[in-house]
Amino acid sequence: MKNLGGKRLTFRGKKIELKKNGLVIWPARFYLIALQPVKRGFYNLHVSECQMKRCNYCSQAVVKAGQRKDGTQKYQCKGCKKYQQKEYQYRACEYSVSQKVASLLVEGVGIRGIARVLGISVTTVIERIKRIAMSIRKSCSNGKNGVYEIDELWTYVGSKRSELWITYSFDRRNKAVIDFTVGARTKENLDTVTKGVLALNPVKVCTDGLPIYRNLIPKCLHHVGLPNTRHIERFNLTLRMHLKRLARKTICFSRSKEMLEACLKIYFWSGVEKRSGLVQV
Numbered sequence: 001m002k003n004l005g006g007k008r009l010t011f012r013g014k015k016i017e018l019k020k021n022g023l024v025i026w027p028a029r030f031y032l033i034a035l036q037p038v039k040r041g042f043y044n045l046h047v048s049e050c051q052m053k054r055c056n057y058c059s060q061a062v063v064k065a066g067q068r069k070d071g072t073q074k075y076q077c078k079g080c081k082k083y084q085q086k087e088y089q090y091r092a093c094e095y096s097v098s099q100k101v102a103s104l105l106v107e108g109v110g111i112r113g114i115a116r117v118l119g120i121s122v123t124t125v126i127e128r129i130k131r132i133a134m135s136i137r138k139s140c141s142n143g144k145n146g147v148y149e150i151d152e153l154w155t156y157v158g159s160k161r162s163e164l165w166i167t168y169s170f171d172r173r174n175k176a177v178i179d180f181t182v183g184a185r186t187k188e189n190l191d192t193v194t195k196g197v198l199a200l201n202p203v204k205v206c207t208d209g210l211p212i213y214r215n216l217i218p219k220c221l222h223h224v225g226l227p228n229t230r231h232i233e234r235f236n237l238t239l240r241m242h243l244k245r246l247a248r249k250t251i252c253f254s255r256s257k258e259m260l261e262a263c264l265k266i267y268f269w270s271g272v273e274k275r276s277g278l279v280q281v
């Protein structure tokens, strides 16, 4: 076949450009088998669809499983039995979209911003965030016998008139969040967080001067005051920088407690913020 690199054609209503070797055409799911001249400047394209070999979800082998009405090949995974396509018309169906939603969320992009960047709807972004959060389990690999800090961070939910507190505990060594609750600063809520820390057999538990802590943490372990909580106070600032809904002096705030909890779960435990691999949904 002669060199057709750079030649522009229209294929199934889409403009495509042939690459240098003339064999690959865009969109990438097709490749060119033959280009047959019909008359001057006109060609018949003989194309074949690139086959999918591995499952997007579990990397096992896939087999062909029928076609859609528009002729797109469907595949089914032999392992997890999920149906999938090599390419989708609606971008939200693509496998990588959930990963991108999680990455953008922890980079300070709001829901509407994520929808605009990825070209998907706001409702899809919200649904994905909830789904990702549901798949995340609390981290069980926290080191024992460490120095732990507990602090509260105020925010709003629903409107700027309803104030809520995020109480969370934090391992000073690796900055891993052990547990968190969203709600008022009641004894029950603070107890949930302190119990998680006391179960790790701590050397020190550092908190601010909130009187409720005195009844929850044994006196020999309890350290109160700013020098002891400086790491978690700094982490509060990082949280406010990275989660759009926690940014102060803006109009950003969570519309529901459920979404706030979902975003915090993704930030704390999905591993996205540490760049140590993206969540799989």
Ligand SMILES: [Zn+2]
Residues within 6 Å of the ligand: 055, 056, 057, 058, 059, 060, 077, 078, 079, 080, 081, 082
């Ligand atoms: Zn699979």
